[in-house]
Amino acid sequence: MKENLKAPVHKILNHSIVDGRGNRTAVFLQGCNFNCAYCHNPETIDPMDPKADITWMTPTQVVNRVLANSPFVRGVTVSGGECTLHPEFLRSFFEEIKERGQGRGPGGGDLTTLIDSNGSYDFKQNPQLLCVTDGVLLDVKESDGKTHMELMGASNVQVMDNLVFLAKAGKLEEVRTVVVPNRMDVENILETVADLLGEYAKETTYRLIAYRPVGVRKEMLKSLKVPTKEKMEELKSLALELGFGKVILT
């Protein structure tokens, strides 16, 4: 029953301009099934973290929070942690956004729904969720399986599968990669993603995020290097050459 469906909400940002296109409300859920070395909000990883300031909320309660920001937000992005750990909540939440968010966006537009995900969830199995999801901001953290396991503590097979599936379904809002130059071959990641996407690359927005040590666990700091501005620009040029429609450096 919808009333019993609750998710652990870590934080809600009423105003965010870095969680997808336009001005959005960003909802962060607690709990993640990856353990990325460079995670900048590691306090969201452990679903049972006693120190985490979590509020269990129903879909309706979160929708009310989003609608309170009307008419300033174009929609909502759910992130975390890893929000796809709560697929039923997501589906119910998005269904209600679609229902109650009509005409509530800037200039009278309908509210849109985005998921920020590490790509571990098999979206193919949940067409009802995809139906009410306008797009997925997909983290392709590493295309090399071994390095992905080393850095994230998890496999990337589902991620790469999702990459192609979401592109074909028209739901790939953005591909995102955090650039840690000394731990990953970003050029290879870009080439692999471009290759897998094929003709869909030109419709794809690629966000390259420069790793920053802010919020990162102390024990991880030594092994992670910040990319130079020049390196980021080089990667951007390469990405554009490879045919990605839009490349953003963050």
Next chain:
Amino acid sequence: MATDKGKEWTLQDHQEKVKFILTDKTLTPHQVTYALAAVGRDLLATPGMAPDVEGDYIMMKEKGWICDLNEGHVTYMPRYILPDYGRLMEKGSVFLRLSPPKTLLDAITALLAMYASVPSVTHFPVYIGRLDRLLEPYVEKEMEKSGGEDSSYEMIKMFLRTIDRTIFDSFSHGNLGPEDSKTARLILRAERELQNSTPNLTLLYDPQITPDELAVLAVETALDCAKPSFAKDSMFRAELGENYGIASCYNGLPVAGGAYTLTRLILARVAEGSKNKEDFMNHTLPWAIDTMMAFMDAKIDFLVKEAPFFRANFLAKEGFVRPDRFNGLFGLVGMNECVNILMEREGKEGRFGFDVGADNLALEIMDFIKARVDRHENPHCSYWKGRFMLHAQVGTDADIGISPGTRIAIGREIPLYEHIRHAGLFHKYFPSGTGDIFPFDSTAGKNPEAVLDIFKGAFDSGMRYISTYSKDSDVIRITGYLVKRSDMDALEKGEAVLNDTVVLGLTSRQKSKIEERKVRKVEEE
């Protein structure tokens, strides 16, 4: 009888003032001339005021309740003039010996020539026209002739650069939109390259007409060089008619018209001079309003009947302006501080922007002012049905601890959406101008659609005018006008700078915490 703080000026006082002006090394020759002109003008008293009312006015001026915004006792030229430049394009001008322009070069040089003959309170034109509508036919012709946009871009850029170097005042204001055009896009591109404080620019924005692509381009430009601002075109059109323009800081006024005068009430000072809310609402405020309107009546009467402008100036004679499209503007500032003073005197804790009671008091004050101003008739204000138009004055460099119009004070900003909604409560009172500024973190440049979403939301929430810049831009918006940070730095070191408005910006920066205005971050809870 010129007076200053209760003392009547002697000839020696005036001579000392003249010497001070002549020996100031930070003034350019033009600035010296304008300062000397003001000395001459201020030798006169305001004609036509009853002695007791004039006494009240002088007393209120010295207490800081009323401010004449550098117009002095006598207004001999309309404060703001918005010529119908379209007429220049169609018919040319006899006085200026210009025939209707035929090419883009002809059009931009004709406009530049005309600007030199459009006066105002700043001695420079406060309105330079709807640039895209004026120039689009010529730009199209030039693009067709040259087979590309390079020559048009160069000419537009040189036009804008010349405006900045010959109109030394950032209150000079051009308009774009709401429709898309090649000219609008060239202007936005050129402004980013030029990074000048002049001209001020506004996009007359209507989401039903302006494509998102142009609006997003305008936002990107604003984040880079603090202009254009956005005006809610549908709201201004409904109030002022189709042929309106945004002039000076953000003033909505009729084209082929303008404002005779703008005088302002400094509400915070009136509140300081009141015992409590009852004294303010029933005694000091109505007294101040009536005194100010009497002062405005007298000045407008002199301007219309005795000053030669409407009979002799070519702008009036050739139909670039019409006397029946001028009006008086009743301005006010310091609502934030006024409300807080009154709340304190009432023993209440609520403060403006933070408390419904305080905000309701502000609305009560606005309703009172509007009702009293609307009851007053001036025979020369037929444009606004015989009444003065209310105006949220954007502040001056002398305003220390006085917030512009009805704005929340710098340093007291509230979360973004609440702040916008709060502004939206008041914008409806001011058809002749108000506006709010929301600077963003420079990261916003990577998601300008987000800023546009916020602007759309703002216009849906009652706002009529909104501005932005990013914290890294050299050009920033002070209270309504633009100044380059690098110019302010130069002036602070004692170097002369070309633009007259820099000194205002510098004083505001030093005294009014302008650089402490809250920068909206990429994320906010």
